[in-house]
Amino acid sequence: MEDLNKKIYIVGHTKPDLDAIASAFGYQKFKEGVGEYTYQAIRCDRVNAQTEWVFKKYNTPLPEYIPDISGMNVVLVDHTFPESRAKGWENANIIEVIDHHDVKLEDIIPQSITIRPCGSTTSLIAQKIFKNGVLLNRNIASILLSAILDDTLGLKSPTTIKLDREMVNKLNEIAQIEDLDEYSKILFEKKDIWHTLSPKEIIQEDLREVEINGNWFSISQVETMNNRELKKDQIVNELEVLNKEIPFNLRLVMLTDLLQKNCILLVVGKDIPLLEKILNQRVIDNALFLPNVVSRKKQILPIFQEIYSK
Ligand SMILES: [Mn+2]
Numbered sequence: 586m587e588d589l590n591k592k593i594y595i596v597g598h599t600k601p602d603l604d605a606i607a608s609a610f611g612y613q614k615f616k617e618g619v620g621e622y623t624y625q626a627i628r629c630d631r632v633n634a635q636t637e638w639v640f641k642k643y644n645t646p647l648p649e650y651i652p653d654i655s656g657m658n659v660v661l662v663d664h665t666f667p668e669s670r671a672k673g674w675e676n677a678n679i680i681e682v683i684d685h686h687d688v689k690l691e692d693i694i695p696q697s698i699t700i701r702p703c704g705s706t707t708s709l710i711a712q713k714i715f716k717n718g719v720l721l722n723r724n725i726a727s728i729l730l731s732a733i734l735d736d737t738l739g740l741k742s743p744t745t746i747k748l749d750r751e752m753v754n755k756l757n758e759i760a761q762i763e764d765l766d767e768y769s770k771i772l773f774e775k776k777d778i779w780h781t782l783s784p785k786e787i788i789q790e791d792l793r794e795v796e797i798n799g800n801w802f803s804i805s806q807v808e809t810m811n812n813r814e815l816k817k818d819q820i821v822n823e824l825e826v827l828n829k830e831i832p833f834n835l836r837l838v839m840l841t842d843l844l845q846k847n848c849i850l851l852v853v854g855k856d857i858p859l860l861e862k863i864l865n866q867r868v869i870d871n872a873l874f875l876p877n878v879v880s881r882k883k884q885i886l887p888i889f890q891e892i893y894s895k
Pocket residue numbers: 604605663685704705706736
């Protein structure tokens with residue numbers, strides 16, 4: 586089945602964020618830098634406004650849009666879960682995965698696996714680049730740097746590790762961005778488009794549906810510059826509608842405030858009492874306020890592991 590002379594496509598997850606696109610792009614640049622020209626970064630979905638802005642700012646075309654990866658040799662970056670993979674993955678030859686999330690491969694056995702729980706996949710790509718002495722121009726370094734800053738919330742997310750900081754420093758030796766905090770704020774603003782979306786679109790923009798021991802719940806992540814202004818009642822109503830159509834134990838929306846570093850958690854579903862018990866906090870008007878909570882992966886998902894793993 587495998588044809589080694591065939592092109593190898595590098596693809597991030599569906600509903601891609603900047604890290605998913607930039608890590609695919611960066612991996613192609615890495616491969617070119619070590620003399621392997623059969624690799625091509627692609628995207629399987631439309632990109633967000635921030636990603637568009639970053640690639641435009643640094644005069645770089647976005648990776649080619651290829652929605653179906655059937656029959657291709659592929660490298661998956663920034664995801665492993667089947668539900669995040671591009672259409673047609675069942676008929677693709679997945680030769681490699683590079684990611685910083687939980688791993689769910691089950692059905693596939695790639696030849697090469699790089700998984701490390703760091704702040705962004707692009708940090709793992711940058712590490713490969715610097716380890717192998719691959720040279721980057723300023724535009725490429727700026728794109729990779731932007732992705733790490735976005736995925737680590739300006740190096741302030743609890744998922745951030747030393748590697749992310751090191752890679753930001755090394756990339757910024759080339760990118761020469763003066764104030765990284767200021768620049769991170771500009772990046773966040775570029776994706777703060779929530780007020781233009783309907784409640785349903787807000788819920789679906791970055792939705793993860795998770796099952797633990799037969800218990801289904803969903804968590805939508807909404808990263809804002811100000812989480813107090815979004816119309817919470819409408820979002821809760823839409824969650825109720827969705828939960829009537831397909832009942833889950835819980836449906837949640839994380840309204841994360843990137844500046845204040847907190848989260849308003851909106852929630853519907855029959856297991857609200859379990860959530861109240863574990864957090865020792867009452868859900869009032871379908872909402873919880875969680876100071877210092879910004880990470881779905883590191884701070885929210887573990888709560889449900891605890892609730893449902895028993
Ligand atoms: Mn990522």
